[in-house]
Amino acid sequence: MIKNVLVIAMFAIALGSCNTAKNEKVDGVNAIETKEETKSEAVPYGVAKGYYVLNTVKNEKVESLRITSQDHFDRFFGMATVMGKDGKPTEIDFKKSFVLALVGQPSEKDTTFEIAKLVENGDALELTYVIKQEDEVRTFTTHPCVILVVDKTYEKDVRFLPL
Numbered sequence: 001m002i003k004n005v006l007v008i009a010m011f012a013i014a015l016g017s018c019n020t021a022k023n024e025k026v027d028g029v030n031a032i033e034t035k036e037e038t039k040s041e042a043v044p045y046g047v048a049k050g051y052y053v054l055n056t057v058k059n060e061k062v063e064s065l066r067i068t069s070q071d072h073f074d075r076f077f078g079m080a081t082v083m084g085k086d087g088k089p090t091e092i093d094f095k096k097s098f099v100l101a102l103v104g105q106p107s108e109k110d111t112t113f114e115i116a117k118l119v120e121n122g123d124a125l126e127l128t129y130v131i132k133q134e135d136e137v138r139t140f141t142t143h144p145c146v147i148l149v150v151d152k153t154y155e156k157d158v159r160f161l162p163l
Contacts, residue, residue, distance in 0.1 A: 040119040040126065045100070045148040047115075050089025051077040053103055053143035060105065062131070064160035067099040076103065077147070090149065097149050100127055100158060104144035110134040113146040116163055124157045125150075131162065 057063075057076055067073045070092075079089045092099060102113045116128040127148070 040121040043118045043120050043125060043150060043154050045115075045118055045150045046090070048090040048092060048099070048147035048149050050080050050082070050087070051145070051147055052080045053145050054078050055143075057103065057143065059103060062105070062162070063101075063103040064127075064158075065099070065101040065103065066158045067101060068094060068155070070094050073099060076101065077145070090147075092149055096152055098152055098155050100125075100148040100150060100160075102129060102146050102160070104131065106141050106143045107133070108137045108139075108141050110136070110138065111142070111144040113144065115146065115148065118148065118150070120154060120156070124159050125154060126159045126161055128161045128163060 054076060065076065067076075073092070073094070081087055081089060100118070104111050104113065111131065111133045114130045114132055116130060118125060118127050120126075129146075
């Protein structure tokens with residue numbers, strides 16, 4: 001019986017000391033080979049100005065939208081042309097671009113979306129954002145949004161990731 005316990009203990013110690021990962025010396029330091037992670041690359045985009053959320057849009061939570069046509073865009077946004085040099089809304093050519101948009105809930109507080117990053121990660125785009133809201137209550141309501149214009153060469157499924 002003791003003989004069997006010793007054999008099992010020695011066998012367990014021998015197995016435990018085997019390292020299944022490949023050890024290599026890299027710059028004088030032992031490195032263990034790990035599974036290769038997918039690399040994410042930044043995706044360039046522009047921010048469209050001069051648009052507002054239509055009052056027909058009723059949302060109880062943040063809406064994250066991937067829009068690929070003018071008809072779809074027009075269901076959510078209207079043009080807000082104003083006087084002056086930069087008063088014309090950003091032109092969006094849906095033959096060359098698509099839109100990623102975030103639409104917040106209507107609020108009496110000043111609310112903005114801050115884009116942390118837009119990256120291509122494997123088979124999808126990942127849009128990471130932060131919602132910033134001031135404490136001060138105003139006498140009017142706004143419907144916050146941010147509209148990103150992205151080149152169609154980057155068109156993939158999108159994951160919207162709030163921070």
